[in-house]
Amino acid sequence: MATLTKTETRAHAHAHHHHHHDNTYLVSKNKQDPGVRITRIGLYTNLSMAIVKGIGGYAFNSQAMIADAWHSLTDLASDILTLATVSWSLKPPTTLFPTGYGKIESLGSLGVSGMLLFGGCFMCFNSCEILYAHFFLDAHAAAEAAAHSHGHSHSHGSDAPSLHAAWLALGTILVKEWLYQATMKIAKARKSSVLASNAIHHRIDSLTGIVTLGAILGANFLNEAAWLDPVGGLLISLMVIKGGWGNTVEALYELADKGIDEATKGSISKAANKRLSGLGSATQIELREVEGVKSGQNYLVDLQIGVPKSWSLEQIREVEENVREAVGSSVRGVRRVKVRFVPKDDASASLFDEFISGDVEVNPEEHDHDHGHDHDHSHGKKEL
Missing domain, CATH: 3.30.70.1350 (Cation efflux protein, cytoplasmic domain)
Structure with a gap:
């Protein structure tokens, strides 16, 4: 399967950090434009895949696929956030909000990234719990730990993921690779860095799909290798944690009025x-x-x-x-x-x-004089 070039890797590192800041095609009303169309197809596909992978991972007992579902949400959440807040963030300033409404998006970003960070940590904990059971407990205890982590037991008597999950992972790889090729084709024709960034996100998703597929196949076909699935889940959950942490820090910096880059x-x-x-x-x-x-x-x-x-x-x-x-x-x-x-x-x-220095203090005498003057003035008005 295709791999990232050095240029694409650098572009993704930058794009992932700023992805929700420049969704030009996502918020455009010109639905006939190819860039708008492929971007919205990508958004709807990400939403569908996040749901399908989450349900499939649970039904097929695959920690790697559940973690991959959370990873899909890391890219999807910024797009949904943009759609939800773009009209607010672009409203003109008012006397109540003299610098505009942009911080509403920063608050929303903090909430979403916090959710992703929590989800990544939860998946990481689950994967670590199953791996601990595999390597430090007996087979029966390991099966019980897997069942407890997954939420129900399995009739096949094994904590390896179902092979049906492999078909789901393969479908993810093919769809995301097609989205990468289609989006990058339009990006090159338009010379659009925004579309190129979105395309690279699709390529990253296809690569995490390969990790998921490898973990599922290894857990099923290699002897005593059921631990490969939680290892895959652990790797992907760490990627989710990294993305969630980066976006959380960025949102906090914005709320604290950090200077522009x-x-x-x-x-x-x-x-x-x-x-x-x-x-x-x-x-x-x-x-x-x-x-x-x-x-x-x-x-x-x-x-x-x-x-x-x-x-x-x-x-x-x-x-x-x-x-x-x-x-x-x-x-x-x-x-x-x-x-x-x-x-x-x-x-x-x-x-x-x-900026006025913090060493500057109000003169107490002048302060008292002003208050006294105000008091006398109001008292005089009462007498009248």
């Missing part, structure tokens, strides 16, 4: 500098700093630009509008661009200067 900063700088170089007085303008936070799918960006002291408000306003338009139209996800202008000859100025 360097790649996005580079894209913003490139777009801003390109527009600044097109202005007539570009030599007098200097992009100093790029900072910002991520809020769901949205980027809230802060820029610092150095300009001559002699510039008028009208000149500064023209630069601000140009930069905001350039960044917003060039970098996907940018929803707000705030620009801070400083004198070009002031090399020490920084965006972080806007």
Whole structure:
């Protein structure tokens, strides 16, 4: 079966981390577009397979297949989350939510990734429990442990998975490989990195299907090798834990307002500098700093630009509008661009200067005076 190239492996590592941030084709309303169609087919297929593998793994006594069902949910959950929250995260800001509604997606992501992390840990525990019984307990105790973990006993008297599970695993491999080929074909024609990322997710699913199939066949055809199925379940559950943990940390970082990543900063700088170089007085303008936070799918960006002291408000306003338009139209996800202008000859100025030091204290006398003034004023109004 096909294997991943080094380029695909790197792409998957990046895509898996950012998968739910850029589902362009998934949320598009143009259902006739090939990219939209293949992406939605992939979503419905993932949903169906997660359910079928979960039921099949339980019915056929395969820990590996149950773990593979959870693995399918790791990719599926981010897509469902996007569909559920995209309309909220793109709503304009209000007085109640002045920075927009993007954090609603971050909260949803935390909930889903937490569920996946818990599920992966539960499957890992089950697999470890069965393996412990296999290697450290007698045959009868091992069978009882497997039955207890699986939830019911089996009439065939063996804790090896049913061979019917192998057909299900093989079907998963073939379907996911077809989805990989079909999606990658459109991705190459469109030169779409988003579709390419989705395609690589399908390839990863087909590879985990191979692990599942190997574990099931080995448990059935190799002597005293029933332990191979829980080993397969353990390997896949570790992948689920890794994915769930990574997404949980990312959601927590977003909720804690961690700064945007360097790649996005580079894209913003490139777009801003390109527009600044097109202005007539570009030599007098200097992009100093790029900072910002991520809020769901949205980027809230802060820029610092150095300009001559002699510039008028009208000149500064023209630069601000140009930069905001350039960044917003060039970098996907940018929803707000705030620009801070400083004198070009002031090399020490920084965006972080806007924060008031924690050492600053309110003057108690002024505070008491203000309260006293308010009290006298209100008292006077009562007398009137």
